[in-house]
Amino acid sequence: xxxxxxxxxxxxxxxxxxxxxxxxxxxxAAAGATVGLVARRADALEALRAALPAxxxxxxxxxxxxxxxxxxxxxxAAAFTAQAGTPDIVIANxxxxxxxxxxxxxxxxxxxxxxxxxxxxxxxxxxxxxxxMRSRGNGRLVGIASVAGIRGLPGAGAYSASKAAAIAxxxxxxxxxxxSGLRVCTVAPxxxxxxxxxxxxxxxxxxxxxxxxxxxIARVIAAGRSYSVVPWQMGVVAKLLRLxxxxxxxxxFARAGRKPRGLPL
Numbered sequence: 001x002x003x004x005x006x007x008x009x010x011x012x013x014x015x016x017x018x019x020x021x022x023x024x025x026x027x028x029a030a031a032g033a034t035v036g037l038v039a040r041r042a043d044a045l046e047a048l049r050a051a052l053p054a055x056x057x058x059x060x061x062x063x064x065x066x067x068x069x070x071x072x073x074x075x076x077a078a079a080f081t082a083q084a085g086t087p088d089i090v091i092a093n094x095x096x097x098x099x100x101x102x103x104x105x106x107x108x109x110x111x112x113x114x115x116x117x118x119x120x121x122x123x124x125x126x127x128x129x130x131x132x133m134r135s136r137g138n139g140r141l142v143g144i145a146s147v148a149g150i151r152g153l154p155g156a157g158a159y160s161a162s163k164a165a166a167i168a169x170x171x172x173x174x175x176x177x178x179x180s181g182l183r184v185c186t187v188a189p190x191x192x193x194x195x196x197x198x199x200x201x202x203x204x205x206x207x208x209x210x211x212x213x214x215x216x217i218a219r220v221i222a223a224g225r226s227y228s229v230v231p232w233q234m235g236v237v238a239k240l241l242r243l244x245x246x247x248x249x250x251x252x253f254a255r256a257g258r259k260p261r262g263l264p265l
Contacts, residue, residue: 067121155258202257
């Protein structure tokens with residue numbers, strides 16, 4: 001299996017303004033890549049771009065867009081391609097999370113936002129680049145899923161459903177692109193220190209600093225692994241959760257800690 005070096009690579013990254021996305025941007029910029037930064041907040045993106053290291057001849061780009069807006073993502077993709085060329089790595093990292101409960105009618109808007117961002121946003125991120133990358137015959141399409149997509153967690157119906165859907169979507173895409181030279185990488189992080197997890201009041205085992213999570217994820221991407229849980233300890237937990245009978249799972253997680261309800265981050 002060939003390894004893709006980040007030095008000189010062109011990386012298009014959504015959800016870049018904070019948390020894991022900002023850490024991934026820092027990692028790739030430090031390795032000599034050209035990074036296209038995508039998020040909704042122009043000020044945060046410009047501040048990040050100003051702080052990123054840049055190799056000689058490298059100019060990082062900023063693209064203000066909501067991944068839930070397919071037209072805006074097509075525009076961002078066209079702008080990045082015009083400035084930097086067809087990307088070598090596309091990372092669909094943007095995501096939102098919030099506690100949800102089906103019994104509350106007002107939570108339907110949160111379900112819509114989470115699913116539209118975390119699933120359709122991933123499709124909208126990849127689609128504009130796919131024809132050119134497929135024609136070229138190489139590159140990485142990376143989807144940031146979550147161990148929360150392994151089994152449905154209480155109070156997180158929208159988030160767990162979105163990440164389970166993302167995992168299934170990425171698998172479908174991987175099979176569709178088999179033999180094309182493109183590699184689809186599904187990355188399922190456990191707990192990472194970000195604004196998204198800062199609101200959690202419950203224990204978060206194997207919690208990783210964002211920069212360490214970024215380094216580990218970048219290794220997965222470089223190797224072109226089809227599926228990886230980061231850190232590996234959460235991978236063991238995920239495998240055990242898959243094997244746990246429903247009755248045992250229900251009893252164990254019925255009183256588990258839950259993310260606060262409210263509008264998604």
